[in-house]
Amino acid sequence: MRKIGVLLAVTLGLTPVLLPRSGSADEHKAAPTWERMTEDSGIVVFRQEVPGSSVIAFKGVGTVDAPLSQVIAAVTDTPRATEWMDATVESRVLRKVSPLEQIVYTHIKTPPGLTDRDFVTDARGELDPTVKRFTVHIRSVTDPAAPQTSFVRGEIYKSSFVLTGIEGGKRTLVTTEIHADPKGSIPTFIANAFQKDWPIHTIKNLRKQAQKPDVHPSPELAAALAKAGF
Numbered sequence: 001m002r003k004i005g006v007l008l009a010v011t012l013g014l015t016p017v018l019l020p021r022s023g024s025a026d027e028h029k030a031a032p033t034w035e036r037m038t039e040d041s042g043i044v045v046f047r048q049e050v051p052g053s054s055v056i057a058f059k060g061v062g063t064v065d066a067p068l069s070q071v072i073a074a075v076t077d078t079p080r081a082t083e084w085m086d087a088t089v090e091s092r093v094l095r096k097v098s099p100l101e102q103i104v105y106t107h108i109k110t111p112p113g114l115t116d117r118d119f120v121t122d123a124r125g126e127l128d129p130t131v132k133r134f135t136v137h138i139r140s141v142t143d144p145a146a147p148q149t150s151f152v153r154g155e156i157y158k159s160s161f162v163l164t165g166i167e168g169g170k171r172t173l174v175t176t177e178i179h180a181d182p183k184g185s186i187p188t189f190i191a192n193a194f195q196k197d198w199p200i201h202t203i204k205n206l207r208k209q210a211q212k213p214d215v216h217p218s219p220e221l222a223a224a225l226a227k228a229g230f
Contacts (some may be wrong), residue, residue, distance in 0.1 A: 021185075034059060037196065043194065043203045050179055053157070054188045057179035060199020064172045066210035068165035071172040072134050073217040074209040075161055078104055084205035086198070094120070094145040105141050107151065117154045117182050120146040129229040132165035137191060152184040174203055 027097060034046040043062035050057050064071050074084070081091035090107040097103065101124050110119045120143055125136040138159040162175040178197055182191050217225060 059177045062203040084209040116151045118151040136161040
């Protein structure tokens with residue numbers, strides 16, 4: 001559903017993993033391609049069929065008229081997700097895995113006749129100071145701190161925010177992707193139909209949120225950004 005709202009951005013160094021070479025044909029299979037769908041308010045939406053999944057992945061690309069640090073601040077303020085993530089009723093940190101990694105709980109309001117959805121996600125990210133880029137990786141997890149609810153627990157297979165400073169840092173290019181299953185009795189074709197609008201609503205609302213004067217990075221994040229030269 002497009003009403004899937006999940007966010008959290010943190011900074012974490014990623015560890016490279018070396019895999020043995022394989023002579024199988026799988027090694028040479030082309031990655032799934034993105035197909036352009038539509039454009040609205042300068043936001044371009046793409047779709048991607050994921051092998052082995054009936055749920056379509058969607059991607060949105062657009063700009064935000066705010067500095068990178070301000071957009072990062074908006075995206076990483078978990079409790080304030082209700083101000084800009086579509087249909088988000090609650091968003092809170094369940095626990096900190098480390099100073100810069102968190103487990104997040106998000107409750108999503110669904111249309112009348114459907115049970116609300118909720119998500120438990122792990123969010124980790126990486127900073128690339130050479131190109132002024134902040135990438136967030138989000139996925140569903142099972143966590144002992146997750147609350148027991150009467151809602152249907154959806155699953156985020158893969159989601160991300162890629163925030164890149166442009167025009168000398170005055171503006172930010174936002175690329176967001178989502179591949180998620182709302183679970184429950186919602187037919188797949190309906191879930192896909194709703195989710196295709198998620199990138200547009202997300203980036204439009206982020207544009208407004210980033211302009212609010214009281215949006216600032218947390219002290220921990222501000223320190224991490226400064227240390228990385230942002």
